[in-house]
Amino acid sequence: MTLxxxxxxxxxxxxxxxSFKFTEDDMREFVELCRYCATSGNQQALKFYIAWERDEVDAIAKCTHWGKDRPYPGINPSGFIVILQDNDIDKRAWAWWRDAGIAAQTILLRAAERGLGGLMIGSFDKKPLRDVTKLADNLKILLVVAIGKPTEGxxxxxxxEDGSTLPYRDENGVTxxxxxxxxxxIVKRG
Ligand SMILES: Cc1cc2nc3c(=O)[nH]c(=O)nc-3n(C[C@H](O)[C@H](O)[C@H](O)COP(=O)(O)O)c2cc1C
Structure with missing residues (x-):
C-alpha cells in the first residue's frame, strides 16, 4: 500500500x-511510533495515556464528543490514546499542539496500515476525563485518539458546487x- x-x-x-480487542502491547506499539516523530525543539514533551480494557474505554468514550449523537454503547472503539503535554518538560503551549497532531496522525496511519481505523477527538470534557485517567497535575490533555475496527465506511x-464541506451520511450508513x-x-502565484 502506498502512503x-x-x-x-x-x-x-x-x-x-x-468484539475486537487490543492488548497492552498493541497500544504500546502505536506509541512507539510517536517516539520517532519530530517534536518542536526535540523536547519530546508529549506523554501518552493508553486504555484498552472495555470498562475504561467506555468510561473515556463518555467524556468525548463525536459528530452528532456518537459515541454510544455497542459501537465504541477498542482503545484510546490520550495525548498529553508534560509541563515538567516544557510548558510552552504553542509547540505541543503541533506535536500532538503529528503523533495523532502517525497513530492513525498505523491503524490504517493494520486494516483498522480511528478518530482524533479535540472535543472532550476535561474534568471527567482527568477523573477517569487519574492524571498527575503536570499532564495536560491535548488530544484524544480513538482506535478500533470500524463498522461503518x-x-x-x-x-x-454548493461549497459545503459538511460530511453527510447516505441511506447505507456511509459517510x-x-x-x-x-x-x-494551492495559492495562485502573484
Ligand atoms: C485536531 C482534530 C480534532 C478533531 N476533533 C473531533 C471531535 O472532537 N469529534 C469528532 O467527531 N471529530 C473530530 N475530528 C474529526 C473531523 O471532524 C474530521 O476530520 C472531518 O469530519 C473530516 O473527516 P475525515 O477525517 O474522514 O477526512 C477532529 C479532527 C481533527 C484533525
Whole structure:
C-alpha cells in the first residue's frame, strides 16, 4: 500500500466492532511510533495515556464528543490514546499542539496500515476525563485518539458546487466527506 492509499484509507470513523480487542502491547506499539516523530525543539514533551480494557474505554468514550449523537454503547472503539503535554518538560503551549497532531496522525496511519481505523477527538470534557485517567497535575490533555475496527465506511468526494464541506451520511450508513479541490488549496502565484 502506498502512503497515498493509507492517507485516503485513514478517515474519521465513529462506529466500531467492540468484539475486537487490543492488548497492552498493541497500544504500546502505536506509541512507539510517536517516539520517532519530530517534536518542536526535540523536547519530546508529549506523554501518552493508553486504555484498552472495555470498562475504561467506555468510561473515556463518555467524556468525548463525536459528530452528532456518537459515541454510544455497542459501537465504541477498542482503545484510546490520550495525548498529553508534560509541563515538567516544557510548558510552552504553542509547540505541543503541533506535536500532538503529528503523533495523532502517525497513530492513525498505523491503524490504517493494520486494516483498522480511528478518530482524533479535540472535543472532550476535561474534568471527567482527568477523573477517569487519574492524571498527575503536570499532564495536560491535548488530544484524544480513538482506535478500533470500524463498522461503518467513509468515502471521500470532491467538494460540490454548493461549497459545503459538511460530511453527510447516505441511506447505507456511509459517510461522505467532501474535500476541497487541489487547485483550490494551492495559492495562485502573484
Ligand atoms: C485536531 C482534530 C480534532 C478533531 N476533533 C473531533 C471531535 O472532537 N469529534 C469528532 O467527531 N471529530 C473530530 N475530528 C474529526 C473531523 O471532524 C474530521 O476530520 C472531518 O469530519 C473530516 O473527516 P475525515 O477525517 O474522514 O477526512 C477532529 C479532527 C481533527 C484533525
Amino acid at each position: 497515498k492509499d493509507l492517507v485516503i484509507k485513514n478517515r474519521s470513523f465513529r462506529a466500531y466492532d467492540e 467513509s468515502v471521500l468526494e470532491d467538494m460540490g 461522505h466527506v467532501r474535500k476541497r479541490l487541489l487547485d483550490d488549496l
